[in-house]
Amino acid sequence: MSLEKRPNGLESPLRRKLLLGTAAASVASLLPPRAWADAFPTAQVNTTGLAVTDIDVTVGILHSVTGTMAISETGSVEAEKLAIDQINASGGVLGRKIKFIQEDGASDWPTFAEKAKKLLVNDKCASVMGCWTSASRKAVLPVFEQYNGMLYYPTFYEGLEQSKNVIYTGQEATQQIIAGLNWVEKEKGAKTFYLLGSDYIWPRTSNKIARKHIENVLKLKVVGEEYFPLGHTQFNSVINKMKLTKPDVIYAIIVGGSNVAFYKQLKAAGIDLSKQTLMTISVTEDEIDGIGGENIAGAFACMKYFESLDNSNNKAFVSAFHKMWGDKTVIGDVTQAAYLGPWLWKLTVEKAGSFDIDKIAAASPGVEFKGAPEGYVRIHENHHLWSKTRVGRARTDGQYDVIYETADLMEPDPFPKGYQ
Amino acid sequence: MFMGYSLGEIGSIFAMQAFAGLILFSVFVLMALGLAIIFGQMGVINMAHGEFMILGAYMTFLTSHLFQTYAPQAFAGYFFVAMLVAFVASGAIGLAVEWLLIKRLYKRPLDTLLATWGLSLIMQQAFRSIFGAREVGVQLPDWMMGSLQVTDTIEVQINGLFVMTLTLMITAVVALLLFRSRWGLQVRAVVANRVMADAAGIDTRRIDRLTFGLGCGIAGIAGSAFTMIGSTSPTAGQAYIVDTFLVVVFGGAQSLLGTIASAFTISQSQSTLEFFLTGSMAKVTTLLIVIGLLMLRPQGLFVLKVRK
Numbered sequence: 001m002s003l004e005k006r007p008n009g010l011e012s013p014l015r016r017k018l019l020l021g022t023a024a025a026s027v028a029s030l031l032p033p034r035a036w037a038d039a040f041p042t043a044q045v046n047t048t049g050l051a052v053t054d055i056d057v058t059v060g061i062l063h064s065v066t067g068t069m070a071i072s073e074t075g076s077v078e079a080e081k082l083a084i085d086q087i088n089a090s091g092g093v094l095g096r097k098i099k100f101i102q103e104d105g106a107s108d109w110p111t112f113a114e115k116a117k118k119l120l121v122n123d124k125c126a127s128v129m130g131c132w133t134s135a136s137r138k139a140v141l142p143v144f145e146q147y148n149g150m151l152y153y154p155t156f157y158e159g160l161e162q163s164k165n166v167i168y169t170g171q172e173a174t175q176q177i178i179a180g181l182n183w184v185e186k187e188k189g190a191k192t193f194y195l196l197g198s199d200y201i202w203p204r205t206s207n208k209i210a211r212k213h214i215e216n217v218l219k220l221k222v223v224g225e226e227y228f229p230l231g232h233t234q235f236n237s238v239i240n241k242m243k244l245t246k247p248d249v250i251y252a253i254i255v256g257g258s259n260v261a262f263y264k265q266l267k268a269a270g271i272d273l274s275k276q277t278l279m280t281i282s283v284t285e286d287e288i289d290g291i292g293g294e295n296i297a298g299a300f301a302c303m304k305y306f307e308s309l310d311n312s313n314n315k316a317f318v319s320a321f322h323k324m325w326g327d328k329t330v331i332g333d334v335t336q337a338a339y340l341g342p343w344l345w346k347l348t349v350e351k352a353g354s355f356d357i358d359k360i361a362a363a364s365p366g367v368e369f370k371g372a373p374e375g376y377v378r379i380h381e382n383h384h385l386w387s388k389t390r391v392g393r394a395r396t397d398g399q400y401d402v403i404y405e406t407a408d409l410m411e412p413d414p415f416p417k418g419y420q
Numbered sequence: 421m422f423m424g425y426s427l428g429e430i431g432s433i434f435a436m437q438a439f440a441g442l443i444l445f446s447v448f449v450l451m452a453l454g455l456a457i458i459f460g461q462m463g464v465i466n467m468a469h470g471e472f473m474i475l476g477a478y479m480t481f482l483t484s485h486l487f488q489t490y491a492p493q494a495f496a497g498y499f500f501v502a503m504l505v506a507f508v509a510s511g512a513i514g515l516a517v518e519w520l521l522i523k524r525l526y527k528r529p530l531d532t533l534l535a536t537w538g539l540s541l542i543m544q545q546a547f548r549s550i551f552g553a554r555e556v557g558v559q560l561p562d563w564m565m566g567s568l569q570v571t572d573t574i575e576v577q578i579n580g581l582f583v584m585t586l587t588l589m590i591t592a593v594v595a596l597l598l599f600r601s602r603w604g605l606q607v608r609a610v611v612a613n614r615v616m617a618d619a620a621g622i623d624t625r626r627i628d629r630l631t632f633g634l635g636c637g638i639a640g641i642a643g644s645a646f647t648m649i650g651s652t653s654p655t656a657g658q659a660y661i662v663d664t665f666l667v668v669v670f671g672g673a674q675s676l677l678g679t680i681a682s683a684f685t686i687s688q689s690q691s692t693l694e695f696f697l698t699g700s701m702a703k704v705t706t707l708l709i710v711i712g713l714l715m716l717r718p719q720g721l722f723v724l725k726v727r728k
Contacts, residue, residue: 066545068655070553199700228699231659233650234447236440236577237694237702244425244433257659260555260651268577268648270567290555290651294565 037095045094045354048148051124052355057096059084059342060103060119062130062140067107071256073132075286076154076338077102078325080129083342086320093346094355101125109139116140120147126355127152129341132334134158134201141166148357152341155334156281156303158205159414164361167344168384168412169377170337171304173206174419175410176281178213179389180302183404184249185218188277192221194247196238196254196262199227203253206281209419210251216418223247228254233261239269250278259287263295273298273394284332285398293398305336305374306392306400317373330398336373343369344379376409384412432573441691443580446587448683450645451660452667453594454638456679459668461607461631464522464532468540469664470657472514472636475543476506476643477652478551481558488559496561499644503586506644507637514636518629526628540657547654555656558647579648586645590638595676597634607631670710672720681721686710 042054051058061080063073084098092098101123103115112131119125120143127150131137134157144151144165151166159172184190193214197203207225214220223245226238242250254262259282266273278299285307288296307318307330317339321331344367349355352363368378378386386409392400455469466472483502487495517539525532564582567575598604606627609617618624643657650656663686671682689709693702714720 065553066548068658070548071555071653071655074553226698229703232699232703233646233659234440234444234691234694236443236580237437237691238699240433240436240440241695243436244429257555257651257653257656260557261649264579264649265577267565268567268579270569270575270577286554288557290557290653292557292559294559 036091040094040353046126046356047354048356048358049124050126050355050357052096052126055096056099057093057126057355058099058101058123059345060116060123060125060128060130061100062103062105062112062115062119062128063132064105064107064136065102066104068256069105069107069132069136071290072286072334073105075329075332075335076129076132078329079154079321079331079335079339080342082321082324083339085324087342087346093349094353098342105131105136109135112136113139113143116143116149116151117147120144120149125149126349127345127360129154129338129345131155137161137166150345150357150360152345154338154341156337158202159416160205160420162382162384162414164383165357166383167341167364167379168414169340169344170334170385171387171389171410172384172412172414173202173209174413174416175387175389176303177206177210179406179410180279180281180300180391181210181213181218183302183391184277184279184300185220187404188248190220190248190277192223192245192247193249193251194223194242194245195225196250196252197227198230198232198253198255198258200230203227203255203282206253207251209416212419228258230256230258232258235262235265236269239266239271242271243269248277250276252278252280253282254280255282257290259283260291263291263299267295279391283394284334285330285400286332286335288394288398289330293394293396296394297396299394301392301394301400302389303333303392304387304389305333306390306402307331308392308399309374309390309402311373311375313371313375314373340369340372340377340385343371344377348379378409380412382412382414384414386411429573432571435574436576437691437695439576439580441688443577443583444687444691445684446580446584447646447649448663448667448687449591449680450583450587450638450642451664452671452679452683453590454635454642455664456668456671456676457594457598457607457638458632458635460675461611462522462526462628463529464526464632465529465536465665466632466635467533467537467661468517468543469639470659470661471540471543471547472510472639472657473643473646473660474547474652474654474657475510475513476503476640477558477647477656478547478556479506479509479640480644480647481551481556481652484559496563499561499564503641503644506640508640510640510643511633511637514639515629515633517636518632522632523625523628544654544657551654553654555651555653558652560648564648582648583645586641590641591676591680594638598676603627603630666707666710670714670720672722675720675722678720678722685721 037054046052063077064070088097105112119128129152131153132155137153153166154169156170156176195207197207211222214222280301283301348360348364348367352359364379365381370376380386389406389410390402391404392402394400458466480502483505487498521535564579567577570576606622610624610627667683671678690706693705
């Protein structure tokens, strides 16, 4: 009886504290941790031999801190460590402190799979926060399904995937794309679009969805669609083509170092982003650091989170993040989504009253996190998040002004009908 | 694709496209020059070439910061200082690497390939530890951004003009050194016949070291210039290395003219194809053309005829 009641009793004061934007103390810490943990004996909350003891629980962090992807994944690692710190300061999970084991995926997909296996089989991690690229997620997915682990995956991605063993804390493609296109059609009166992307699965799938939406739903026109090899640094030819076709909107899904080349060359070619509408779904504050705010000011980005978001959760999050990692670090969409991982896991474990993977997977749908920096999120039956989509406009200082947000939460739809 | 456009519009697009091709040509020459003189003279393929370029880029980043902090009024001209710093830093490290690593491996060309590849990994991780894993943004003086309005519809990028001028100057200096200086004479002697040159009293060791240092220094300048068009991050050098090899191998080692001719062929075909096809397809087609031509001329475009 007490087992079932306690999580509910905990829920509302915890929420209120989180809404206040502090995770420093929850009702849990009013009880001595031991007492809290004693209410949930290890034998009952951990029936499958995970790394859970009476005093702590081990989770894994699996990102690239070396290699090409270290640029992007560093922010995620930082956010996850911050969340773990805050959860521990507020009493831990079911009275147990979180310990983490960090492994380096080294930007190499087989290494990701190998390290995932190590975290699940040798270390018995109760959950893993990790991966960034779709390729790395695809590499570890069979491992998580075979050894029944739980992965919290932070990146916005192309969709077309759903697993009992993964919670997707970033947006899938339709959430990110459709609201932005609707907005640009309504607010900017856009009629023609030029789609650009780096040549791999996420930009291609996303542009496919964008094209279907533009042509079939909005009844507008796509005047060009192009892809460039990863790491491409010469965009003058396509810029000339855009000068010829004069699209109302340049829709850019270019990633990594290519971004820097693209925006610098766009500016050098005299395309003024205060007059030419450009919308991107791939440039977060992290990328602007490299591009330089002066080169991209005026562009619109469509995603669920911006560092400048004005709400009390976010203010507390931003200041805690800067305190832990330095004032100069910026926080992009994925970094925030990575921060959600440990919190969602904690809330799910407490809802389930158990660390068992099967019970967490079953308890995940409906778990809501009101302390999310982006505002409020809830896990859908398909293990993606309900979340709002926002449009931001880049400023010269590298931050975005949030100029639009959807009134309602967008429903995650990883297998969108009519868009494939 | 030209339906519904006036002749004037099409004309100006072609003019700008031609200019885009010339910029790409200059970029390729600048990238490949350092690698080409090292490969030509010593037969060493420097896999860490891209990292020497990024070292130059990081030096530019540091110089821009120093200027912003200590001499903001002189910021407009910092780029010239930065290129000098980049040349000295990359060149000095190049000399050190030659002395520590390369000179022990001259008789083992495959091992130098492996050793310089290892060096590139070491340098990447060093950048990551020193400057952080994230990209850094190099701020440029205002005069270098933007474009010149030539006619109503034709615009020319200032940074493109800058890269072209720079490439022209560096190529001229290298050509002058190779064909008018004592060092150049010795280099050409070593290229023609290393053993004979040694026997004739040329200090081939010293020549090698200088060549390697100069090649790396030029890579540093190239990296510094590319902060205008590309990104600066620990692994950004990888983006340049493939194109660089392509230019050098296609041009034929040991020939400055070959490098230039090959850079011209590749850049023109790529930029023209990019206009009519899409980015990825243009790359594929360019590579196919290069493979085809290399099958016809395995030695590359220009071959130095020497008795071996």
